[in-house]
Amino acid sequence: MGQSxxxxxxxxxxxxxxxxxxxxxxxxxxxxxxAGAEVTLRRNTADWEAVQLNxxxxxxxxxxxxxxxxxxxxxxxxxxxxxxxxxxxxxxRGEVQAKRAADKAGIPFCLSTVGICPMEEVSQVSPTPFWFxxxxxxxxxxxxxxxxxxxxxxxxxxxxxxxxxxLGTRYRDIRNGMAGGLGPWGRLRSGVIDYMLHPRxxxxxxxxxGPHGFGNIAPYVQQSKNPRDYLNWTGSxxxxxxxxxxxxxxxxxxxxxxxxxxxxxxxxxxxxxxVGADGLIVSNHGGRQLDGVAxxxxxxxxxxxxxxxxxxxxxxxxxxxxxxxxxxxxxxxxAALVGRPWVMALAAGGEAALTRMLGLIxxxxxxxxxxxxIPNARDVTRAALLEQ
Numbered sequence: 001m002g003q004s005x006x007x008x009x010x011x012x013x014x015x016x017x018x019x020x021x022x023x024x025x026x027x028x029x030x031x032x033x034x035a036g037a038e039v040t041l042r043r044n045t046a047d048w049e050a051v052q053l054n055x056x057x058x059x060x061x062x063x064x065x066x067x068x069x070x071x072x073x074x075x076x077x078x079x080x081x082x083x084x085x086x087x088x089x090x091x092x093r094g095e096v097q098a099k100r101a102a103d104k105a106g107i108p109f110c111l112s113t114v115g116i117c118p119m120e121e122v123s124q125v126s127p128t129p130f131w132f133x134x135x136x137x138x139x140x141x142x143x144x145x146x147x148x149x150x151x152x153x154x155x156x157x158x159x160x161x162x163x164x165x166x167l168g169t170r171y172r173d174i175r176n177g178m179a180g181g182l183g184p185w186g187r188l189r190s191g192v193i194d195y196m197l198h199p200r201x202x203x204x205x206x207x208x209x210g211p212h213g214f215g216n217i218a219p220y221v222q223q224s225k226n227p228r229d230y231l232n233w234t235g236s237x238x239x240x241x242x243x244x245x246x247x248x249x250x251x252x253x254x255x256x257x258x259x260x261x262x263x264x265x266x267x268x269x270x271x272x273x274x275v276g277a278d279g280l281i282v283s284n285h286g287g288r289q290l291d292g293v294a295x296x297x298x299x300x301x302x303x304x305x306x307x308x309x310x311x312x313x314x315x316x317x318x319x320x321x322x323x324x325x326x327x328x329x330x331x332x333x334x335a336a337l338v339g340r341p342w343v344m345a346l347a348a349g350g351e352a353a354l355t356r357m358l359g360l361i362x363x364x365x366x367x368x369x370x371x372x373x374i375p376n377a378r379d380v381t382r383a384a385l386l387e388q
Contacts, residue, residue: 022201024198025194031344043287044296044318047297048297048319054385061369063375065377068329070334070335075335076362077106094116096117099111099122113135129155131155132159133158157259159259160258244274263280270307278311279312315337319337322360322364
């Protein structure tokens with residue numbers, strides 16, 4: 001066991017194992033866990049693994065190209081770093097490190113509304129635009145101001161999350177004291193042993209990584225004294241009454257690309273097209289909302305058959321390798337998003353570890369392209385899959 005600690009991570013799961021050792025239990029479980037008994041969480045990865053690639057040989061693979069075009073931008077591979085709430089807690093100023101790694105990899109980074117680093121800080125990394133994720137808040141004036149700030153800092157693609165009308169029941173968070181509005185900072189006394197067992201994180205992030213509030217909403221939380229105030233404000237502002245009419249309003253006030261995240265139903269996909277969304281993300285929130293629903297690998301081809309020729313389809317949930325990226329392209333997506341993998345890599349070793357993980361995924365994808373006889377990612381169709 002001790003010898004294995006010295007081995008280099010070779011897969012996304014390897015980075016996860018390192019992250020589990022380095023993060024306090026409550027934070028690891030918050031990131032790693034899902035809703036309920038985590039049935040959908042497990043389905044997400046298992047169903048991608050069940051999609052069989054069709055191996056073809058004696059096809060010229062000397063010039064392979066993993067790049068794709070997405071919303072007029074060339075990506076080095078069909079991958080986006082998904083928005084992750086509190087992602088910046090896994091490494092010092094985590095979202096900043098993630099943006100740097102994404103820039104080097106030639107892929108987009110999407111900042112969460114409830115990320116630790118504010119958009120003003122992330123925008124200083126480079127002139128390369130980043131994406132921004134938003135929830136609908138009850139105060140539409142705040143929503144409008146956030147949109148104005150995002151546009152002023154170079155954001156041209158807005159990812160709007162639509163599957164959070166109610167918060168999923170997450171057993172791990174309940175057990176660790178993360179649920180009920182406490183958050184990690186509610187455990188400062190009861191979790192002191194957990195902090196002591198993870199001194200690297202406690203010093204690098206806990207002591208030196210501040211401020212630990214939600215940077216993007218800090219201007220609107222009056223007289224906040226600690227991060228719990230941010231959590232309470234955010235919980236009180238989530239709007240459970242949002243309907244397609246609100247999305248129509250959002251389409252009118254946001255001038256850039258609008259991508260709706262949280263589509264898992266064919267009829268909802270058609271409505272997303274109807275209200276003018278530029279794209280949609282087939283997603284079950286990484287299995288963190290309603291347990292027992294279908295995996296994204298299952299729903300992607302059905303939604304692609306229904307609206308794939310009318311909008312830009314993306315997918316997230318369970319993507320863990322370059323082979324999965326090829327599977328996603330074959331089933332109708334233009335690109336895939338990953339959340340847990342990039343956060344776990346940051347926890348395992350910061351920007352350098354994330355850069356390594358992205359390189360491994362890209363190499364995995366090259367292998368899959370070369371051995372399915374489709375050396376150019378833009379040519380991937382369902383022909384890359386074994387007929388069932």
